[in-house]
Amino acid sequence: MYIVVLITCPGEEEGHKIADALLKERLAACVNIVPGLKSKFWWTGKIHTAEESLLVVKTKKSVLRELIKKVKSVHQYTNPEIIALPIIGGSKDFTKWIEDETK
Numbered sequence: 567m568y569i570v571v572l573i574t575c576p577g578e579e580e581g582h583k584i585a586d587a588l589l590k591e592r593l594a595a596c597v598n599i600v601p602g603l604k605s606k607f608w609w610t611g612k613i614h615t616a617e618e619s620l621l622v623v624k625t626k627k628s629v630l631r632e633l634i635k636k637v638k639s640v641h642q643y644t645n646p647e648i649i650a651l652p653i654i655g656g657s658k659d660f661t662k663w664i665e666d667e668t669k
Contacts, residue, residue, distance in 0.1 A: 567627040568626055568664050570622060570623065572621070572622060572649045573621040573647060574605060574620055574646070575621065576643070578619050585599060588625075593629050600620040603618045603619060624653075625668055626664060627652075630650055
C-alpha cells in the first residue's frame, strides 16, 4: 500500500533537513516542501500561532514505522505532526516509481 505522509516543521531549512534524511535512507520516494504555512494550534494549554512548512511525503506503508522514528530523531519539535493517509488510486506508473525508489 502506498501512502502520503504530512509533516509540519518550523521552516523551510528544517524541511530540507528532514526531506534529505528520509530520501537518503530510502524511506521516501519524494518529499514536497511547501513553505509559508500558517498554523494555529493548541499546545501547553493555550493557542499558538506559527509559520511552518508542510512536507508532503510519498512512500509505502511498510516503511511508516521507520519513517516516524527517523522524523522524530531529526525534528526539533517535541511532538511533530506526522499523519499518514492512504493513496487509494492514481497513476500505476507513479506508484511503481514509489515502489522502486523506497526500501
